[in-house]
Amino acid sequence: MTLLQFFLDIALGLLLGALGGLFGIGGGLLAIPALGLLFGLDQQLAQGTALVMVVPNVLLALWRYHQRNRIDWRHALLLGLSSFALAWVGAAVAVGLDAEAMRRGFVGFLLALAAWNLIQAFLRAGSASSELGRPWPWLGVLGGGSGLVGGLFGVGGAVVATPILTLVFGVSQVVAQGLALALAAPSTAVALATYGMHGQVDWATGLPLAIGGLLSIGWGVRLAHALPQRLLRVLFTLFLLLCAGLLGFKA
Template sequence: MAAGYILNLKFHRSWYNWPVNLSSLWIGLLAGAFGGLVGLGGGIIAVPLMSAFLKLSQHQAVATSLVMVVFTGLVGALTYATQGTVDWLAALLIFPSAMLTANWGARFANRLPEWKLKRVFGWYLVVVALSLILKPYIPHVEEPLQGWLRIIPLVFTGAAAGFASGLLGVGGGTITVPIMVLLVGLEQHTAQGTSLLAMVPSALVGSYTHYRHGNLAQAHVPGLVVGILVGAFAGGLVANQLPEFWLRLTFSVVLIWTALRYVGTKPKPAPKEASLEP
């Protein structure tokens, strides 16, 4: 069962390696803080940092990021639920399609060479950056869908978010939140809380699929999880005291700069064959 694999992860000796856990901890703190400041999951920051500083492959970074998403989604959803800003029915409608496509996304990721996966991740960062910049200008729909028609966008947005989650190691909130606000008619905070809850099962399925392919960097999980939880909490506290416009603009610039590096990724040249001439 996918739900049991996290509890049964093999405990490596490196879990008790303080240099390993400390390097993972600061990455988790930074990813969580940035995510908490702008209301996004930490995956879009954690994946590039793990690739750059922990020297993980893109596939390993994606797999390990999804474990973080499980924990941040649980804690974040619980926080929103205590304030009554989680639509449980909407989350339940998102679950099935998101879980199904998260498995597909993870499988598809493992069929891609690393340079192609990095390019896809880079374009996703561009989309996230643009969504942050344009967020204040998105019109609110006065007459959202009613009744059973609300099921359609929830199922489709769950499918899209789940595939992106399994493929890229992100929560998918950039996809689900706008749809829930624009078409389903949820308030912004309720959409965010519902999105956090909805991303947990898909991230669990996606991380399990990657785990079966041997991509999970288990040694870094403890530090990353602790770091991102603390960082997200701290970022959320500070966010209300900082100007939202400059937060979004700064974060968007960082994302676009990172995206340009990923989009420009090229395949590694094939090694030259040894000459057979004497």
């Protein structure tokens, strides 16, 4: 890797980190299609490499969200443990699947989430709260399902948990994003370890991305707390569509 390439990777990490902080997802969703298009990585290798950036980004973003909007650590622990328990299953399955089938499945997954979020943006407006609208043990079910999907697609499960927390549990977008980061922290770590053990991580590319992400993720968190909730949700939907479009164009 040349010095120029190193700094270009850091610059890309800056962009991905800011978006990850804004949407509470660690930047992996956009990193995966970007790594496929810009670096020619196949789906599994792109997912594993993106996790090098996502793991530290998620941890820092979780702390930043907690500073601005206190997270109940009992809820965070339940989400994290249940997610961790099933994330390795999804990651272990993913490394053995056909790369092209994974890409198509990931595009469909993103489009479904985008449609769901668009409906949410105009559903039950004004009812969001900082308190859970469902009994907290249900967070264990959410954590397990999100961890499984997150391990399979290398996105940490936060992107799955966020819309469910807003629609089903009735919390605001920023509260949902903070809780989703708590869910994502252990599952992303176990997913990275699994991809690494199977040789599906490009560390030389992932490490400068991680440096850039750590430098910028706080900017995104500040912006997330400054934007109106409906606008933030619509932007999240557009972000999902962008990621699906980028990945869909990859031949």
